[in-house]
Amino acid sequence: MKDFLSSRYVQVVLQIIIGAVFVYASYNKLFDQTAFAKSVYGYKLLPDFLINITAIIVPPLEFIAGLFLMFGLFRKGSSVVIIALLSVFLIGLVQAYARGLDIDCGCFGSNGADKTTSADLLIRIFEDILLLLGAIIIFKFSRSKYYKNVNYTDAEILASQNKET
């Protein structure tokens, strides 16, 4: 199983899919901070002073991390960022669903007025979990390209290096 998950093909396919989803998701939000701030506000999760700054930083964060992941750059770092983002989104979605909040998802861009139904929310939660699993697989099982021919994950290499020193 570990060999399969850390195989180049699985890794590259996951990187491209997840990276592309993030780049696509960020695209509409990058240029419309106003609408995305309204979506963030709708989740009723953050204190006022964090809402606008979140709306300003999350879209470029999605874009940069997604782009890096697509091209296999900074795979550890970009997958960590994506895991963190997906975890926060998951908390937001689940609590909105549980509280029955009338939100505009803001997942793939915001359009201010359109509301996300609770059935849509469940789909979004499901998508979020799938993406999260994929990102965790990249984080845990991606092999460093400097050890291409060795069957170790970065974590194992790091552990062995630590042992030596």
Place this chain on the structure above:
Amino acid sequence: MSKHLSGGKQALLIFIMALAAGLTMNAVSSKGIPLFTNYTEKMKADNTDSLKNAIQNTNDFKNNPYDTTQKDKPLSYNNNPNLTKEGFIKPQKIKLDLAKLLFERNALMIDARKPEEFAKGRVKGAINISYEDYHFKDKDKLPDRLKGLNKDGIIIAYCNGGDCDMSIDLAYDIAKLGFNAVNIYLGGFKEWEAAGLPVEK
């Protein structure tokens, strides 16, 4: 490059890049936002008790923006208690009771939602100035629908209620164009409809 940076440092670098990019894009974007907004304050109704009492005690308070013969300013705006530094009169955020009262006194209702939502149902007699379509395109121009109107006439902007703040932002746009009696009905169409007040399709 990634050989020398741990995952945490890579993530930090990505975060810093995103912060720089985000702040830059927000500064140049036509839809940029301030770094901080006090949303709690923004969505809170103003205290309009004295205004409500004053209106209830007179029958003269019925300025309609379409009525260009009426030159007297509405009661509460006589000494411009809400005059802002920028020189416009701050819109008042009102609740259902006052919105209903002003509606009965011929206030002009402006629906800030999108045309599709407006078409599905609106406050009776409301006109549609979609915030999304208007604000980002020509907010410094008087919308055609407001041309030639009495600027002291009472206007009530509304949207869906709840978290919807398009009516607030639209009301400020309109007030900045020189309308002196702009109100924002926070409860919005949902509350209005649920209260059984006049609607149309």
